[in-house]
Amino acid sequence: MQTTPKSLRLQIAILGKVNAGKSSFLNLMTGQSVSIVSDVAGTTTDTVEKAQEFHPLGPVLWLDTAGFGDMSELGQKRKQKMQDALERADVAIFISNSKILEEPEKELLALLESKKIPLIKVINQNRDFEPYLKDDFIVLNAADTSKRDAAVGLIQNALLGICPEDFLTPPAMLGDLVKAGGKVVMIVPIDAEAPKGRLIMPQVQAIRDCLDHRQTVIVCQEANYLKILEDLKTPPDLVVCDSQVVQFMVQNTPPSVKCTTFSILMARLKGDLEALAKGAKAIKDLKDGDKILISESCTHHAIKDDIGTIKIPNLMLKKTGKNLIFEHIAGCALPYDLKGYRLIIQCGGCTQNRKAILSKIATAEQSGVPITNYGICLSALNGVLDRVLEPFNLN
Ligand SMILES: Nc1nc2c(ncn2[C@@H]2O[C@H](COP(=O)(O)OP(=O)(O)OP(=O)(O)O)[C@@H](O)[C@H]2O)c(=O)[nH]1
Ligand SMILES: [Mg+2]
Known part of the structure; x- marks a missing residue:
């Protein structure tokens, strides 16, 4: 795994009516031509995703969404795509051309509020001046790359202010269940469903979390589990298995030893x-x-x-x-x-x-x-x- 997976990135939805300058804003933030910009209303249809290391937040995933405010059949489909993006957006950036909002824009803000999605409001003025912060709006020119640094700085600060706490200091996956220096045994069956040449995300994350907490990890398939228990001078502090071998693990783990599954650890971490x-x-x-x-x-x-x-x-x-x-x-x-x-x-x-x-x-x-x-x-x-x-x- 060379780059941070999407699932661990802060997902930032860029929202607004058609032609508000959402794609221009994405391109300004990333300093690249990621999304197509044009004066045709409804240029962006499917959500455009772009991963970036966005200092000082860390890994983010921008979601440039389809604009709303167009009542055609395609407009309805674009709106649906935008709403789908909201289901996974950790935070949102709302872009408008004016502080005086139109009805559909007010409806979107109400929807974001009802979904409790933290929000940054941007006025894309399309005029030639330095980006600035006024009241709860950031005013900038999305098409003006000469003022990029100032615009990026304002957005970074605002994002730091609204970013969910668990993104900046992620909770432990299992390290908190075991003392520092403790031992964790992980039972990982390699069956037909296992991907070629690598482990799956929950297993990799669990191993990393134990290392972060100064714990020792022993990884094995079911066939070696009993031998490992026998060889250890003291019992493990925790055993974790793939859910498919949960019955095997429970039957073979002494009742005094804590045990659980990767799915349960993921459910605690992620849901x-x-x-x-x-x-x-x-x-x-x-x-x-x-x-x-x-x-x-x-x-x-x-x-x-x-x-x-x-x-x-x-x-x-x-x-x-x-x-x-x-x-x-x-x-x-x-x-x-x-x-x-x-x-x-x-x-x-x-x-x-x-x-x-x-x-x-x-x-x-x-x-x-x-x-x-x-x-x-x-x-x-x-x-x-x-x-x-x-x-x-x-x-
Ligand atoms: N002059 C000027 N034009 C801008 C600015 N921001 C966007 N535009 C122009 O406005 C038009 C629409 O910009 P886009 O970034 O494609 O807008 P969008 O919100 O992504 O639009 P849809 O994908 O259709 O919903 C383009 O012609 C841009 O060049 C700006 O700050 N200044
Ligand atoms: Mg667009």
């Missing part, structure tokens, strides 16, 4: 572990004919043992003994209409940022549909959920 663990309780109440939505964030090509399309449905049918109906979606956001589903099972979301996962949990909760994730669901179906949640003192 809301309590909500996702509560969602899994709905499994025992499922009835014949209930519909379950399985939501995969990335668009990988499913192989024969695919966890979302094959393993989880098969295990659920077997363990519940009910005649359940499974529907699958892939991509970033959940459908707006969730009526009719009895449970949503979300993938670990390792390619998505925390905001995107929290948006999904909020959408599900608003519709009154329980939501859980793949790993928590597998632990529940294997009857070991309480054991792997023990390290977290949930109510």
